[in-house]
Amino acid sequence: MESKKVIEAKGISKSFYDPILVKVLNDVTFAIHAGEFVSIMGKSGCGKSTLLYILSTMDTQYEGELLLDGTRMKDKSDADLAHVRNEKIGFVFQFHYLLNEFDNLHNVMLPGLKLGKHSKKEIEQKAYEKLKILGIEKEALKYPNQLSGGQKQRVAIARALINDPLIIMGDEPTGNLDKANSDIVFNIFKELAEEYHQSLLIVTHDQDFAANTQRTIIMEDGKILNTKD
Amino acid sequence: MKIGLIAEVSLALLTARLKQTLIAAIGVTFSITMFIALLSFMAGLNDLLDNLILNRTPHVRLYNEILPSPVQPIERSGSYPGAYHFIRHVKPKSELPEIKNSAAIIQALKKDPRVLGFAPKTTLPIFYNVGSINLTGMINGIEVDAENRLFTFQDYVVGGQTNDLKNTPNSIILGIGAAKKMLVQRGDIIQVTTAEGVRFQLKVVGFFQSGIEEIDKVQSYTTLATSRKMLGKPAGYITDLQIKLKDIALAPKAAQEYHHLFGTEAIDIQTANAQFETGSSVRTLISYAVGITLLIVAGFGIYNILNMMIYEKMDSIAILKAMGFSGRDVNAIFITIALTIGLAGGALGLVLGLGLSALIGQIPFNTPSLPTVETYPINYNPNFYIIGAVFSIITTYLAGYLPSRKAGKIDPVDIIRGK
Ligand SMILES: Nc1ncnc2c1ncn2[C@@H]1O[C@H](COP(=O)(O)OP(=O)(O)OP(=O)(O)O)[C@@H](O)[C@H]1O
Numbered sequence: 001m002e003s004k005k006v007i008e009a010k011g012i013s014k015s016f017y018d019p020i021l022v023k024v025l026n027d028v029t030f031a032i033h034a035g036e037f038v039s040i041m042g043k044s045g046c047g048k049s050t051l052l053y054i055l056s057t058m059d060t061q062y063e064g065e066l067l068l069d070g071t072r073m074k075d076k077s078d079a080d081l082a083h084v085r086n087e088k089i090g091f092v093f094q095f096h097y098l099l100n101e102f103d104n105l106h107n108v109m110l111p112g113l114k115l116g117k118h119s120k121k122e123i124e125q126k127a128y129e130k131l132k133i134l135g136i137e138k139e140a141l142k143y144p145n146q147l148s149g150g151q152k153q154r155v156a157i158a159r160a161l162i163n164d165p166l167i168i169m170g171d172e173p174t175g176n177l178d179k180a181n182s183d184i185v186f187n188i189f190k191e192l193a194e195e196y197h198q199s200l201l202i203v204t205h206d207q208d209f210a211a212n213t214q215r216t217i218i219m220e221d222g223k224i225l226n227t228k229d
Numbered sequence: 230m231k232i233g234l235i236a237e238v239s240l241a242l243l244t245a246r247l248k249q250t251l252i253a254a255i256g257v258t259f260s261i262t263m264f265i266a267l268l269s270f271m272a273g274l275n276d277l278l279d280n281l282i283l284n285r286t287p288h289v290r291l292y293n294e295i296l297p298s299p300v301q302p303i304e305r306s307g308s309y310p311g312a313y314h315f316i317r318h319v320k321p322k323s324e325l326p327e328i329k330n331s332a333a334i335i336q337a338l339k340k341d342p343r344v345l346g347f348a349p350k351t352t353l354p355i356f357y358n359v360g361s362i363n364l365t366g367m368i369n370g371i372e373v374d375a376e377n378r379l380f381t382f383q384d385y386v387v388g389g390q391t392n393d394l395k396n397t398p399n400s401i402i403l404g405i406g407a408a409k410k411m412l413v414q415r416g417d418i419i420q421v422t423t424a425e426g427v428r429f430q431l432k433v434v435g436f437f438q439s440g441i442e443e444i445d446k447v448q449s450y451t452t453l454a455t456s457r458k459m460l461g462k463p464a465g466y467i468t469d470l471q472i473k474l475k476d477i478a479l480a481p482k483a484a485q486e487y488h489h490l491f492g493t494e495a496i497d498i499q500t501a502n503a504q505f506e507t508g509s510s511v512r513t514l515i516s517y518a519v520g521i522t523l524l525i526v527a528g529f530g531i532y533n534i535l536n537m538m539i540y541e542k543m544d545s546i547a548i549l550k551a552m553g554f555s556g557r558d559v560n561a562i563f564i565t566i567a568l569t570i571g572l573a574g575g576a577l578g579l580v581l582g583l584g585l586s587a588l589i590g591q592i593p594f595n596t597p598s599l600p601t602v603e604t605y606p607i608n609y610n611p612n613f614y615i616i617g618a619v620f621s622i623i624t625t626y627l628a629g630y631l632p633s634r635k636a637g638k639i640d641p642v643d644i645i646r647g648k
């Protein structure tokens with residue numbers, strides 16, 4: 001059965017002029033279907049992060065077409081793209097980017113409050129649920145600077161989940177973690193994919209990590225070299 | 230846009246940098262406090278100085294000037310049409326500057342709805358006899374009640390009551406400058422000589438102190454009746470009619486009208502005292518300039534703290550944008566921070582400004598030239614507070630505008646890639 005495509009990249013290219021023209025992405029075409037757990041691998045500097053920033057709509061300077069949930073992302077305004085990110089994309093970075101001014105629960109709630117689809121009470125309820133999935137509901141009322149690196153990253157994942165996004169993107173989310181914590185995070189992703197049918201697109205350097213995903217896209221010099229199932 | 234969320238995030242960022250925020254807010258507080266205190270004090274001073282003149286000055290004064298005949302006889306001759314006449318020999322008539330037909334004028338003024346009241350007056354030049362020396366002086370014959378009511382005459386009388394002037398025959402309220410020269414005390418009898426050479430003895434019942442030394446050396450007051458007696462004129466003789474209008478702005482028009490209607494000279498307060506308006510407006514201008522300068526300095530304080538905050542909170546801004554806050558939301562967050570600093574600082578500044586004004590208003594201010602004033606004058610005009618509030622909001626908005634725009638334009642990719 002062919003399920004619907006959550007992300008579709010059609011011939012995406014990007015160049016930097018710094019100071020000479022360097023083509024970082026060259027005609028990248030692929031699609032991710034709903035519920036898929038996909039990883040991207042490749043040598044350092046091959047353009048993985050650059051691709052992810054484009055897919056997440058944060059970078060709009062590219063050639064080619066990007067469709068999210070079947071909708072063209074070109075020509076959308078800054079505010080429209082912000083709304084798309086808010087509603088449809090959960091992002092997890094190498095660094096956690098939690099706001100130290102808010103407690104962990106509030107950090108998780110922020111994108112939900114921004115979306116404003118549910119009442120504050122419901123969002124709080126949901127934030128607790130997400131924290132529970134990640135096994136850190138006990139830390140809800142602590143502040144980010146009171147947590148370990150692995151715990152912080154799990155709060156960041158809970159934050160990415162709060163609006164039940166179409167897809168979760170991760171740029172080396174385990175890059176800063178030790179083996180034990182990496183495994184915890186990986187298992188969480190796996191659980192999300194298998195139990196909640198969450199689509200995931202994760203950039204990683206971790207061979208084991210990639211091997212355990214459903215599909216691995218391998219990049220080289222701004223191109224997709226091949227795809228391993 | 231969700232205002233509640235924006236406010237929540239703003240507040241969180243603000244409290245994270247509480248100390249710097251407080252310093253920026255104190256800058257605004259200080260400038261608004263000074264702005265209010267300065268303006269209130271300056272306006273109080275302006276009122277005081279203006280009242281020194283305006284209270285004593287009629288809005289319209291009717292009088293007769295001794296003028297040469299405006300039409301010289303040669304001009305009546307038809308022999309030299311268009312020629313320039315330089316023969317001018319007809320001098321002013323020998324007459325006193327009496328306002329003729331004063332009874333009819335008074336009747337007309339009583340009916341005029343614009344007129345608040347009027348006070349008739351006679352003026353006569355005299356000499357104060359001090360031993361063998363004569364000092365020049367001027368006696369004003371006044372209607373005591375009208376002067377009190379319209380020109381707060383009582384305020385300028387020291388060491389006596391204006392009523393004593395009414396109740397004591399042949400009495401005088403002597404200019405304090407003249408009194409000092411003559412070594413006169415209340416109850417003493419002084420002697421004056423009129424221009425016609427008639428000598429009169431008058432009992433001193435009080436002293437007149439206007440605050441303007443040149444006036445106090447010369448001017449004295451008696452009742453209309455006493456002055457007429459000194460001049461040998463019948464009842465009804467007056468030389469001046471001092472009119473106070475309900476609306477001072479009508480004075481120039483009314484003066485012109487009376488001039489034509491009554492055939493007397495008529496001068497309005499605006500023409501007579503043009504320089505006071507100028508002085509007041511310059512002082513006000515200076516106060517505003519100083520106040521706004523202070524506010525601009527405070528504005529730079531806010532500009533600085535916001536720039537610093539944005540620099541420190543780059544990561545937070547980047548993640549807010551990554552999670553779906555638009556550039557406009559981020560912009561709004563920082564504008565909210567700026568306005569919160571401005572509003573809180575400004576509001577406190579208004580309160581402290583009121584306090585400081587009240588404090589200045591308690592400081593003793595005794596000057597012999599201003600007998601009715603005991604403390605520094607303060608004008609509690611609510612407009613100053615409105616202007617202060619509006620200015621504080623405008624300056625903080627302007628100070629926050631550029632940094633906020635910068636924050637709104639931050640590209641999250643640049644920040645995240647840099648990590
Ligand atoms: N702002 C920029 N200006 C110029 N060149 C850039 C800019 N950002 C990235 N690049 C270049 O683009 C290429 C791809 O960078 P990118 O960050 O996507 O690599 P990556 O695959 O994520 O590498 P890593 O695995 O180390 O994170 C690199 O060669 C980099 O030097």
Ligand SMILES: [Mg+2]
Pocket residue numbers: 048049050171
């Ligand atoms: Mg990268």
